[in-house]
Amino acid sequence: MAHDKHEQVDAISGVTTTGHSWDDIQELNNPLPRWWLWTFYASIAWAIAYCIAYPAWPLVSSYTKGALGWQSRDAVVAELDALKEQRSGMTAKLAASSLDEIRQNPELFAFARAQGKAAFGDNCAPCHGAGGAGAKGYPNLNDDDWLWGGSLAQIEQTIRHGARSTSDQGHSGSMPAFGRDGMLKREEISQAADYVRSLSGLPTGNGADLVAGAKVFADNCAACHGEKGLGNQDLGAPNLSDKIWLFGADKATIVEGLTNGRGGVMPTWHGRLDDTTIKVLTLYVHSLGGDQAR
Amino acid sequence: MADAPLPHPLGASADDAPLYAPRKQIYPQAVKGRYRTIKWVVLAITLGIYYFLPFIRWERGPNAPDQAILVDLANSRFYFFFIEIWPQEVYYITGLLVLAALTLFLMNAVAGRIWCGYLCPQTVWTDLFYAVERFIEGDRRERMRRDKERLTLPVLGRKVLKHGIWLMIAWWTGGAWVLYFADAPTLVSELATFRASFVAYLWIGILTFTTYTLAGFMREQVCTYMCPWPRIQAALTDEYALNVTYRYDRGEPRGSVKKNDVLKLQGLPAGDCIDCNQCVAVCPTGVDIRKGLQLDCIQCGLCMDACDTVMTKIGRPQGLIAYDTDMNVQARIEGRPEVRRIVRPRTLFYAGLMAVVGLVMIGSLAMRQSLYLSVMHDRNPLYVRLSDGSIRNGFTIRIANKNLDERRYSLSLDGLPEARIDVVGGDLDQQGRPIVTVGPDQTRETRVLVTDTASRAEDSMPLRFVLTDLATGDTASTSDHFKAP
Numbered sequence: 001m002a003h004d005k006h007e008q009v010d011a012i013s014g015v016t017t018t019g020h021s022w023d024d025i026q027e028l029n030n031p032l033p034r035w036w037l038w039t040f041y042a043s044i045a046w047a048i049a050y051c052i053a054y055p056a057w058p059l060v061s062s063y064t065k066g067a068l069g070w071q072s073r074d075a076v077v078a079e080l081d082a083l084k085e086q087r088s089g090m091t092a093k094l095a096a097s098s099l100d101e102i103r104q105n106p107e108l109f110a111f112a113r114a115q116g117k118a119a120f121g122d123n124c125a126p127c128h129g130a131g132g133a134g135a136k137g138y139p140n141l142n143d144d145d146w147l148w149g150g151s152l153a154q155i156e157q158t159i160r161h162g163a164r165s166t167s168d169q170g171h172s173g174s175m176p177a178f179g180r181d182g183m184l185k186r187e188e189i190s191q192a193a194d195y196v197r198s199l200s201g202l203p204t205g206n207g208a209d210l211v212a213g214a215k216v217f218a219d220n221c222a223a224c225h226g227e228k229g230l231g232n233q234d235l236g237a238p239n240l241s242d243k244i245w246l247f248g249a250d251k252a253t254i255v256e257g258l259t260n261g262r263g264g265v266m267p268t269w270h271g272r273l274d275d276t277t278i279k280v281l282t283l284y285v286h287s288l289g290g291d292q293a294r
Numbered sequence: 295m296a297d298a299p300l301p302h303p304l305g306a307s308a309d310d311a312p313l314y315a316p317r318k319q320i321y322p323q324a325v326k327g328r329y330r331t332i333k334w335v336v337l338a339i340t341l342g343i344y345y346f347l348p349f350i351r352w353e354r355g356p357n358a359p360d361q362a363i364l365v366d367l368a369n370s371r372f373y374f375f376f377i378e379i380w381p382q383e384v385y386y387i388t389g390l391l392v393l394a395a396l397t398l399f400l401m402n403a404v405a406g407r408i409w410c411g412y413l414c415p416q417t418v419w420t421d422l423f424y425a426v427e428r429f430i431e432g433d434r435r436e437r438m439r440r441d442k443e444r445l446t447l448p449v450l451g452r453k454v455l456k457h458g459i460w461l462m463i464a465w466w467t468g469g470a471w472v473l474y475f476a477d478a479p480t481l482v483s484e485l486a487t488f489r490a491s492f493v494a495y496l497w498i499g500i501l502t503f504t505t506y507t508l509a510g511f512m513r514e515q516v517c518t519y520m521c522p523w524p525r526i527q528a529a530l531t532d533e534y535a536l537n538v539t540y541r542y543d544r545g546e547p548r549g550s551v552k553k554n555d556v557l558k559l560q561g562l563p564a565g566d567c568i569d570c571n572q573c574v575a576v577c578p579t580g581v582d583i584r585k586g587l588q589l590d591c592i593q594c595g596l597c598m599d600a601c602d603t604v605m606t607k608i609g610r611p612q613g614l615i616a617y618d619t620d621m622n623v624q625a626r627i628e629g630r631p632e633v634r635r636i637v638r639p640r641t642l643f644y645a646g647l648m649a650v651v652g653l654v655m656i657g658s659l660a661m662r663q664s665l666y667l668s669v670m671h672d673r674n675p676l677y678v679r680l681s682d683g684s685i686r687n688g689f690t691i692r693i694a695n696k697n698l699d700e701r702r703y704s705l706s707l708d709g710l711p712e713a714r715i716d717v718v719g720g721d722l723d724q725q726g727r728p729i730v731t732v733g734p735d736q737t738r739e740t741r742v743l744v745t746d747t748a749s750r751a752e753d754s755m756p757l758r759f760v761l762t763d764l765a766t767g768d769t770a771s772t773s774d775h776f777k778a779p
Contacts, residue, residue, distance in 0.1 A: 014315070106731065109719050110739060131674030142678040142688065242681030287741055288688075288720045289678065 002226070029262035034191055095276050099152040102283060109283065116284025119277050123269070124285075132288050137264050142289040145244040149233040150290040153179060156282040160270045173235040179259030184220060193254040194215040199229040199241045202249055319441070320580040321531060322513060323434035323572075329582035336412045337421055345466065348473035351375075357734040365475050367579060371735070377659065378735075380696065382666075389655040400522075400644040402530055404636055405617060406537040410523065411594035414471045416516050419467070419509035423460055424578065430456045434575060437767050460510050461502065468501030517592050522621060524589045537591040539618035540573075540584040543627045551608050561692025566610050573597035573615060583615055665703070666694035667761045667770040676777040685778045686745040693740075693761060695732035702731050702764045707740065709757035710776055713746040729764070735742075753778050 004241065008017040010248035011026055013070060017026045022270065032040075054066040084091070090111045094102065102108045111275025121130060127138045134140035139147060148158045148171050178184040184192070186279035194204045205212065218227065224237040247253050269278060352362035352375055359366065364373040372379040372387075379386055401408045410417060431437050431452050440449050472494045473481055484490040485498075508516055517524065531537075545567035549557065557564035567584070574582050576597060581590045581599045602612040622632040672688035680686055695701050704727045707715050717728035718741040732738045744757070755778070760771045 031669035053473055077345065103719055105740065113741070131672060133678070139679065140675070142686070144678055145681045149488065243679060243683040243737065244681050289686075 003292070018124055018157050021067040024156075031061060041169060051111065091276060094279060097157065102279070103152070103286075111256070111285045112280045113287055116280035116282075116287075117275075119273070119281050120284055124281070132285065135183075138237055140289075141285050143244055144289055145239060145242055146233065146290070147236045147238055150286070151284050152282060152290065154233070155285050155290050156278060158266060159281055159285070160268065162268035164263050165265060165268040167270065170268055171236050171266075173237070174225060174263030175237075175257060175261045177259065177261035178220065179255075180261070184258065185217065188212075188216045189258045189266075192221065192258060196221075196229065196240050196254055197249065197251060200243060200249070317515065318580060320578065321434040321437050322578045322580075323575040323600075324428055324575040325596050325599045325603070327596075327602055329595030329599050333412060333421065333594065333596075337418050340413065340415075340418055341422070345470045348478035349468065354378075355698045359477060361477055363474060364477075366380055367475060373474060378696065380694065383662070386655060386659070389651060392651050393655075396644055396648045396651065399448055399530060400641060400648065401639045402527055403532065403535055403644060406525060406531065406535050407591075407593040407746065408593040410517065410527075411538075414592075416508060416521070417592060417594065419463075419505060420513050420578065422463065423513075426459050426463070427456055430459070443667050457510075460506055464502040464505035464509070465498065466586065467505040468498035471501050472497050514590065514592075517579060518590045528589065532640060533621040534619060534633075534638055534640075536617040537587055538583060538591065538595060538598060538615065539620065539623065540567075540586070540615050541613070541618060541623055541626075542584065542586075543623050545584070545614050545705075551601050566605070566614050568604070568608065574602040576600040587620070598746075612655040663768065663770060664696040665701075665761065665763055665768055665770045666696065667759065667772050668692045669759055669772050669774050671774055671777070679779070682747075684745055684747045685776075686743055689742045689744065689759075689774065691740055691742050691759060692737055693730060693732050694737040696735065698734050700731060700733050703761045704729050704764060706762070707744065707757055708760050708762050708771070709773075710744070710746055710755065712777070713744050714741045714756070717741070717747070718743065723764075730761075746776060746778070 008019060008179060009015070010017055010026065013028060015028045015030060018029045020027045046075075046135070051064070052066070054070055055063055055210035056066065057064040082118075090108070093108055094112060094115075097105070097108065102112050120128075120132065124132070128134050128141055132141035139145075146154070148154055148163060160166040161170040166169075170242050176183065179186065179189050191209050191213035193213075194208035195210050195217050197214075198208075198210055207292065217229070221229070224235050225231055226237075227232055231237045234262070245253075247257060248263075264267045269281075273281070298656070330339040343466040347363055348361065352373070354373075358378070358398050359373060361373065362375050364371075366373065370381045398409055427437070431440065441724055461604075469485065472485075476494070477711045481490060481494065484646070485494065512520075542565075544565060546565040547563055548554075548565050548567035551568050554564035554566075554568070574580070574597075575583065576599070577591075578594060578596065579590045579592055581588055583591060598615045598617075601752050605614055619634075622634075625632055658772050669691045671687050672690070676687070678686045678688070693703060695703075704723060705715060705717060705720075706714055706727055715728060717730055720740060721729045721731070723729050728742075730738065730740055742759075755776045756773060758771050758773045760769055764767045
């Protein structure tokens with residue numbers, strides 16, 4: 001190995017050599033570009049400063065917290081607060097306005113519907129479905145058939161206090177278990193089921209004794225469901241003459257309901273959701289199908 | 295072997311140039327002449343437009359800003375004098391970009407790199423920065439001498455002053471940029487009193503940095519190393535395009551004035567070029583135009599001015615370096631007549647394309663509606679059975695009112711004769727048709743319910759929503775489907 005003090009220039013590349021020569025092979029002197037080197041040093045300095053300022057190193061049961069005390073959780077909270085702050089004008093208006101006032105104000109109504117949709121997804125969708133289409137035993141909120149009433153006030157009451165819920169002010173009253181509790185005989189239940197199907201124009205099987213069924217209905221069911229089976233929203237008794245069936249329209253399902261009773265539960269949301277959220281939920285659900293959604 | 299002389303590398307010869315050459319500092323000399331004057335005028339006009347355009351007002355009424363050109367990002371609107379563009383009409387920008395590209399191609403087909411030499415921001419700002427440099431530090435020779443000597447306090451003072459002015463120009467460049475995105479007079483006063491948003495200062499900072507670096511330091515390297523256009527331009531040019539050309543048929547063989555005069559008298563070959571190197575001295579990219587067309591040459595025309603000045607001084611005709619074509623140089627050598635063809639298939643094609651794109655854009659702009667309607671069917675549930683057995687579909691419609699005043703629209707259906715249409719939260723007119731009111735320059739989203747009482751066999755039927763502006767009778771419509779079990 002030779003070390004040559006004189007600067008040699010490689011003829012082909014025009015680059016100076018380091019002066020080192022191994023078996024006549026020379027090393028070109030191509031140092032790192034200075035901007036690269038300084039960027040590299042700056043990143044090292046940055047990394048050290050970062051480790052001091054921010055949470056960086058995992059410890060056995062904790063981690064270094066960093067001099068600035070920054071936490072990702074705080075950042076999320078700050079963002080949420082900023083969002084709340086940004087919406088505070090509209091939120092304050094919502095809180096101060098009645099349901100009818102909000103509905104008359106297109107801008108406020110659009111805001112309430114958007115908020116309501118989000119709240120619906122968080123709280124109501126598990127039972128009623130993402131689009132409020134319901135399921136067996138869970139009412140479809142898009143249609144015009146309302147167990148407890150579809151006006152703004154009625155919907156708000158139902159959301160706030162629920163039905164057959166833990167709230168004293170919730171809707172109560174349920175379908176008794178006529179069969180299980182021995183109020184009706186098996187045959188009477190079958191007759192009543194046939195009669196109920198006929199009320200909404202559904203076909204009844206051969207040999208259905210509608211006269212007997214009407215008698216059973218008048219004696220046992222009409223008290224809640226009405227003489228013509230039109231239902232009673234004060235008691236949550238469904239309209240039996242329409243085309244909408246919460247649990248199903250086939251005879252077996254109706255017999256099952258008559259035998260074991262029905263009583264789906266809507267929880268009380270008072271205390272779990274704030275007043276404004278209940279308000280926007282009411283407006284959203286109402287816009288789906290309440291009051292025929294007019 | 296320690297002190298043995300290094301052997302010559304295999305295959306290397308004296309002709310081998312290094313593969314890498316460091317940048318040579320360029321000191322362009324001041325020059326006067328026709329093209330320099332054109333460049334000053336273009337510089338004044340282009341920079342004047344850039345710096346002052348945001349201050350031009352354009353009255354649009356109470357519900358819109360009065361700035362002639364405004365990119366309103368917060369409200370997602372773009373205002374250009376009498377045109378207002380919504381985000382969904384951003385294809386107009388695409389059209390403008392297509393037009394810009396075709397204009398560039400056409401300029402190139404007619405006279406080479408006109409864009410590079412006169413109009414490109416890099417050229418214009420670099421030119422301005424050179425002017426400042428010359429004004430403060432003196433012309434080429436003075437600057438070269440000072441840069442070689444030791445730094446003295448007066449020289450340092452000049453340098454500080456130069457960079458200060460450069461930074462002020464750069465800062466103003468960034469400052470003018472942000473004015474296109476907000477009301478200019480308001481933003482100026484906010485900036486001056488440090489009440490403007492951080493984003494405004496950030497962008498000013500970014501553009502100050504880029505202007506200062508690109509025009510003060512990078513200069514011709516932007517054109518030769520960073521810009522793709524020289525490469526594309528070389529592929530698009532043809533033998534008819536006018537380019538800044540050294541007429542070597544007239545200039546060569548070059549020689550001193552006296553020597554070549556003697557040679558000419560003797561009837562020997564002698565050119566007009568006196569090899570004074572003025573064309574190289576004035577060149578902002580440091581090329582020698584006499585070597586022919588080259589990638590580094592931005593065709594700014596300054597060498598033509600320099601050469602014309604010299605030719606006038608020595609009493610020879612101007613135009614030794616001039617806008618010319620390679621083909622004509624060759625033609626003169628071979629004694630053929632010169633050909634100048636600006637109108638040729640290539641230019642006609644570019645001009646034709648520009649006309650088509652321009653007409654399409656003007657046509658669509660003239661015929662665009664001030665009303666826009668879109669509709670989205672509820673996905674969940676697709677349909678709802680009501681208590682009387684009828685079927686209802688929910689839709690979300692969005693109405694855009696591009697007028698600058700509030701409008702009322704009636705919504706009706708086309709396609710389902712027995713269906714009823716309801717707008718949730720909407721009013722009804724005298725005939726019982728739903729009415730939607732949309733504020734000036736706004737969109738409104740509403741829920742619409744369509745109920746069909748008839749029982750139908752098909753599970754999907756086409757229907758059409760028709761929106762009618764009650765004030766003007768303009769309509770917009772859009773189609774969707776009615777879903778049933």
